[in-house]
Amino acid sequence: AKTIKTAILQGGLAIVTVVALVLLFIEPISGIFAGTDQELARTCMDISKIFLLMYAFGTMSMLVSGYYVAVEKVGLSILTAVSRIILFAVPLLFILPHFWGIQGIWIAQPSADILAFALSTMLILREYHLLKQQ
Secondary structure, three states, rough: OHHHHHHHHHHHHHHHHHHHHHHOOOOHHHHHHHHOOOOHHHHHHHHHHHHHHHHHHHOOOHHHHHHHHHOHHHHHHHHHHHHHHHHHHHHHHHHHHHHHOOOHHHHHHHHHEEEEEEHHHHHHHHHHHHHOOO
16 A cells, blocks of 8 residues: 555656646747647647646556555456546547537547546545455
8 A cells, every 4th residue: 555655645746847848848848739820829838738737637547557466366458458548538539529619629638637536536446445345
């Protein structure tokens, strides 16, 4: 149980640090891709902020997947590893544009990240409680 806490805290800290650094330098990074087009640069910055913040949540599924690999629970490892893309993002890319048009495409991955975070959190909390009972 202590290992789970340590891994998630350290992994989470690393992810938050990287996201914070990218957000800190989002303007020059956006400028690389947008060139001199100020409107494109603003759009890039706005969307990147949303994606990066949700990405931090979505990567929880990879941390949890790594834990399940370490304890040889392959099925749960595969489930958490593929949940962001295969289980959530791909279906949402087909579903959400029907309701919100192009915005649905932009919303799909952040939504998948939140769903993957919820699934991973639910599974790892269950695991944590099982370990505490032993």
